[in-house]
Amino acid sequence: MDFSSDNRMGVNPEILEALHAANKGPAGAYGHDDMTRSLDQVVGDFFGTKVSAFPIISGTAANCLPIAASTPPYGGIACSEGAHILRAECGAPEFFTNGSKMLPVAAQSGKMTADALAALLAAYPASNTDTTVPAVLSLTQVTERGTVYTLDEIAALTRLAHERGMTVHMDGARFANALVTLGCTPADMSWRAGVDVLSLGTSKNGTICGEVVVFFNPDRAENFRRYVKRAGHMMAKQRFVSAQVVAHLANDLWRHNARNANAVARRLHDGLARQEQVTILHKVEANIMFVALPAACVQALRAQGFAFHTVGQDAVGQPVVRFVTSFLTTEGDVDHLLAAISKACA
Numbered sequence: 541m542d543f544s545s546d547n548r549m550g551v552n553p554e555i556l557e558a559l560h561a562a563n564k565g566p567a568g569a570y571g572h573d574d575m576t577r578s579l580d581q582v583v584g585d586f587f588g589t590k591v592s593a594f595p596i597i598s599g600t601a602a603n604c605l606p607i608a609a610s611t612p613p614y615g616g617i618a619c620s621e622g623a624h625i626l627r628a629e630c631g632a633p634e635f636f637t638n639g640s641k642m643l644p645v646a647a648q649s650g651k652m653t654a655d656a657l658a659a660l661l662a663a664y665p666a667s668n669t670d671t672t673v674p675a676v677l678s679l680t681q682v683t684e685r686g687t688v689y690t691l692d693e694i695a696a697l698t699r700l701a702h703e704r705g706m707t708v709h710m711d712g713a714r715f716a717n718a719l720v721t722l723g724c725t726p727a728d729m730s731w732r733a734g735v736d737v738l739s740l741g742t743s744k745n746g747t748i749c750g751e752v753v754v755f756f757n758p759d760r761a762e763n764f765r766r767y768v769k770r771a772g773h774m775m776a777k778q779r780f781v782s783a784q785v786v787a788h789l790a791n792d793l794w795r796h797n798a799r800n801a802n803a804v805a806r807r808l809h810d811g812l813a814r815q816e817q818v819t820i821l822h823k824v825e826a827n828i829m830f831v832a833l834p835a836a837c838v839q840a841l842r843a844q845g846f847a848f849h850t851v852g853q854d855a856v857g858q859p860v861v862r863f864v865t866s867f868l869t870t871e872g873d874v875d876h877l878l879a880a881i882s883k884a885c886a
């Protein structure tokens with residue numbers, strides 16, 4: 541039973557059917573196919589505004605290519621100190637931007653605060669021509685700690701960034717899970733809150749590989765194709781990536797999947813909260829949670845075949861583990877894990 545990450549899961553049958561349906565005859569290459577041509581409209585309808593949308597096969601590239609298109613090499617990329625782009629992309633932002641500077645901002649439970657961002661920006665004044673120019677603000681929604689920014693929190697951060705002329709990027713690897721949590725529209729959580737460009741992830745929520753870079757101001761996408769091509773991410777057979785995205789957004793498949801992941805995470809959270817030897821470390825607002833457990837309990841769970849990541853230790857030296865639920869995790873899976881923890885911790 542696997543609680544390591546939602547990217548370990550398979551895919552919805554609807555996605556496989558969409559691939560099968562896209563596999564008919566020849567089609568234009570490099571995005572010049574009907575499916576990819578429809579993306580601006582399909583994704584635009586989803587967001588209730590005009591967009592430029594580009595299918596990309598990895599989240600790392602879907603983050604770093606639009607960031608690269610939004611900063612000069614002497615620019616800086618502000619992100620939370622725990623951001624995926626800072627910690628888990630092997631320097632890809634620096635690589636794709638020709639060495640722009642990462643500007644980590646202090647965060648609480650994964651969320652950057654407006655005060656911390658303001659302090660960072662003050663340390664890089666526009667008047668100083670010898671210093672890095674803050675060019676991009678990148679926010680992750682759901683955050684890497686499993687929390688979710690409220691719409692007001694996003695708006696407060698994007699306002700500060702826009703006052704400095706920065707581009708706001710959102711890493712939406714789990715955008716659907718956050719939407720389900722907030723119960724708002726995709727528009728509310730993106731362009732209406734000041735997001736300029738979004739990396740909309742779908743692979744953790746039911747596709748094989750179907751991330752989308754969404755520019756909410758199509759003018760800004762003018763040279764984006766060149767960034768994609770130059771980086772070796774211009775797939776010839778893009779129709780198969782686009783088909784996954786279209787199927788994912790159709791019939792609320794994204795919502796159905798994310799609802800399940802969040803609901804079983806809530807069930808796991810509630811069960812863990814009842815166990816005395818378990819400490820839940822951050823608010824559980826989507827499908828990721830961090831908990832401290834006795835080392836013997838962690839060992840017992842591993843011996844029984846449960847898979848999950850250990851991510852460090854808490855203040856008293858207990859292992860901290862991360863549990864992630866997915867669109868395929870069942871209530872039965874969660875109850876099984878809870879029973880095993882209850883027994884191992886007893």
Ligand SMILES: *Cc1c(COP(=O)(O)O)cnc(C)c1O
Pocket residue numbers: 547597598599600601603624625680683684711713
């Ligand atoms: C998984 C993930 C990504 C994308 O990762 P890839 O493995 O490159 O697809 C980006 N951001 C966050 C927060 C993630 O969890």
